[in-house]
Amino acid sequence: MPSKDSKTNFALLRDKILQKSGKDYWRSVEEFADAPEFEEFARAEYPQQAEEWEDGLSRRNFIKVMGASLALAGLSGCVIQPAEKIVPYVSQPEELVPGKPLFYATAMTIRGEATGLLAKSNEGRPTKIEGNPEHPQSLGATDVLAQASLLNMYDPDRSQEITYRGNSTTWQNFMSQIRAGIDENRVDGGAGVRFLTETVTSPTLIAQMRQILTELPNARWYQYEPVNCDNATAGAKMSFGSPAKAIYKFDQATRILSLDKDIFSDFNVRYTKDFNKSRLYSEEKTDINRLYAIETTMTLTGAKADHRLAVKPSQMPEIAKAIAAALGVSGATSTYTENAQWIQAMARDLQANRGKSIV
Incomplete structure (x- = not known):
């Protein structure tokens, strides 16, 4: 049912859909309807790009614009750059040497978890983000959000008032x-x-x-965090009586079971580093870890899994009960029979590695 606060005319929107032919891409109902309220919001959010907007762009016009852009791109190498003056420091900072970058230790928090970073600075301007190898949470690695934070800093549409x-x-x-x-x-x-x-x-x-x-x-x-692990927090509160947060040690686990959880896209680079560390094979270390993934959609965790089981979202609760029953959890029962052979083999492997497994 449409929201009472919505200003979108769904009758006109339905007529517009019926009149459409071919493919049309849009990110929200308001954008597709071309509502004045959406345009007003978008212009306030992205003022510099608003002047370049058009009512629409056909395939023919798109090819025209792209062809002209490629032709003009070749002219950029023929442009004579204006002369610019290089002004030296009147009193040069002792630690600053032109052409030699400085690195500053910092941290970036996401959902209350800090990732240790090294910010590369060239003559006072941050230019690159790297992981801090001496920080226990990053161990020298970064995630996509840390890398993108530099672009956010130089974003021309960044709030300035x-x-x-x-x-x-x-x-x-x-x-x-x-x-x-x-x-x-x-x-x-x-x-x-x-x-x-x-x-x-x-x-x-x-x-x-x-x-x-x-x-x-x-x-x-x-x-408040708009993207947060609220379900995990609620589950911890039910289990332990307080909103505790589980910290996993993947470098010590020999068997790992992921139940519809994308471990390696959870903005915790320490987990990825620890998992890969225990994945390395050598003459001294021949027993590497094994990853099972049961998921409803393809993820990075599923792509790295040794054994992956694709299921429907509606099947996950019954599968969890079946796994608990197979592992001998007190009071756990299940009548789920689909994929029984896969679940039983996985449960036997977890039991054989009791105390060294993560679920």
């Missing part, structure tokens, strides 16, 4: 509004004050927030 309800404002105005709101609620201990942040791991920021909450005991602080 404070906005309030779509309008630009100043930092001074923001601070005055915050102070006024806190002072207004200070009488009742900040009962009307709410703080919404991402997951905070900085000891300094945590201490500052605790100091504020001490002064405003009735205020509330909420930490």
